Amino acid sequence: MRALTTSDPEVAALIRHEEERLAATIDLIAAENHPLPGIFEALGSAFAVKAAEGYPAARYHAGCAHADALEDLAIRRCCALFGAEHANVQPHSGVAANWAVYFAALNPGDRVLAMRLSHGGHLSHGAAASVTSRCFQFEHYGLDPDSETIDYDAISDLAARTRPRMLVAGASAYPRLIDYARLAEIAAGVSALFMVDMAHIAGLVAAGVIPSPLPHADYVTFTTYKTLGGGRGGVILCREKYRSAIDRSVFPGCQGTPAVNMIAAKAVCFNLAAQPDFRTRQEQTVANARYLGDALTERDYRLVAGGTDNHLVLIDLRPRGISGEHAENALAAAGLFANRNPLPFENTHPNRSGGLRLGTPAITSRGMGKPEVELIADWIDQLLRQPDDPAVRRSVQSGVAELTRDFPLPC
Ligand SMILES: *Cc1c(COP(=O)(O)O)cnc(C)c1O
Secondary structure: OHHHHHHOHHHHHHHHHHHHHHHHOEEOOOOOOOOOOOHHHHHOOHHHOOOOOEEOOEEOOOOOHHHHHHHHHHHHHHHHHHOOOEEEOOOOOHHHHHHHHHHHHOOOOOEEEEEOHHHOOOOOOOOOOOOHHHHOEEEEEOEOOOOOOEOHHHHHHHHHHHOOOEEEEOOOOOOOOOOHHHHHHHHHHOOOEEEEEOOOOHHHHHOOOOOOOOOOOOEEEEEOOOOOOOOOOEEEEEOHHHHHHHHHHHHHHHOOOOOHHHHHHHHHHHHHOOOHHHHHHHHHHHHHHHHHHHHHHHOOOEEHHHOOOOOEEEEEOHHHOOOHHHHHHHHHHOOEEOEEEOOOOOOOOHHHOOEEEEEOHHHHHOOOOHHHHHHHHHHHHHHHHOOOOHHHHHHHHHHHHHHHHHOOOOO
């Protein structure tokens, strides 16, 4: 960072502090990951300069030969990785990808069914705080109160009653698999379009360790920085017949110039995600989440939906008498980062909820496995039993320092 240290020592110092924080702490935030090798270089590359409105061979700026080759490569790799008919790799983020699908497929005011935020859904699926709820008429479905898994019969009833134009599946805090075939059937039964937002699980899907929504969905959106480990950005996959509507909706509909450096990072990610060691890593991510869930269950914690099939566990802390926020803060003070999360059927503000969400993508990318996960579960238990005890905090802190020295950041 020679130039930055001279031009802006203040920001350079903050970047160094952030690098140190990442290296010396344990990231259990389910939405985060340590990027694959080469991602930072692609993001900080010469492609950050290029203005490239439009698409390969149809740009509104000159000098796009290499940007065109890059975007074609990213699209080709992405389609091959997921078995998609078409990919748009320009969305700046997951939410931007969702917007572009909504505006390609719907008219303002159309009815859409999506998973309720408090049951694991996402803000951009029509939550009251999101402008998506002002543009379209969202109806929300949720979980069965006993199993805490998606209540497909209730969705079927809701679809029959409300006749939506689109059914949206996908979640940010749902630890179980989603039955895409069943949802596609429900959508087809009312002539609705079917969109799947696989932001959290795209890496697991790419590696084939959990089922893919691709054969069933009209549109699939995702972010590249979560399980996929490809840096921040969004992608839309769709059937060939929707290609031109999707491309026009992204540009010029919703965005201007694409971030060509982000497209470079996406191309790198799609290539690495097709390699055998990526598959091994994603299998380990799922195994680690199961080890974490088992270790916490043994220590008497209640897991929402009784466990996990993917990269995350959601703990119900209410029986333990500690709020999600208190738990998050107690863990953070010892160098373990996770986040408080609403629980299904709990009608309270996220800041007062009793949920804590833990994910394994980042620790798995550092090479951690079962022994380390069991150590971490034990630390979490100690901290949650005595959240304000400085001696417990200090002892966990020194364990975290030792463990993170043994498992340096992948890059
Ligand atoms: C994380 C997430 C997003 C948001 O992606 P951004 O890149 O933050 O815009 C969208 N949908 C779901 C289901 C998510 O989990």
